Amino acid sequence: MELFSTKLIYMSSFVMRLVNALNTSAASDLKVEQDEFASIMMKVGLKRNVAKVLTYLAGVAEATSREIEIGSDLRQPEVSIAMREIRKLDWIVERDEKNPGKGRPYRIYKLNRSLPEIVEYLESENAKESDRILKQIEKLKSLKSN
Secondary structure, three states, X not given: OHHHHHHHHHHHHHHHHHHHHHHHOOHHHHHHHHHHHHHHHHHOOOXXXXXXHHHHHHXXXXXXXXXXXXXXXXXXXXXXXXXXXXXXXXXXXXXXEOOOOOOOOEEEEEEOOOHHHHHHHHHHHHHHHHHHHHHHHHHHHHHHHO
């Protein structure tokens, strides 16, 4: 549990560094920060695609699916699957914008929650999971002693 708390504290401070980096860093520094942030998000339970999409969206005001594909280095089906999961969590807002030429409108996405709110949610979910595991361990101990 102590290790879990330490990771969350590190992640919270990292979120603040990432937000600052997204606003001020050079492109290569930004890429390293984004990769590290996405990696930590995966370690605390998010799927790879979801972590990469969230990391990209945190650095832009809004983006189309194509921009997300390029910025997160994912393929279109991976972005679609990630967006479906993010949509379920109500972390994005979507709007359609008419294509200047012919064709169907394109969808524009933006984060509905701040990174600190998302990290808080992940912290809460991981704390619940830790509690559940600890209860199971206590149950095992009590069964063993009988």
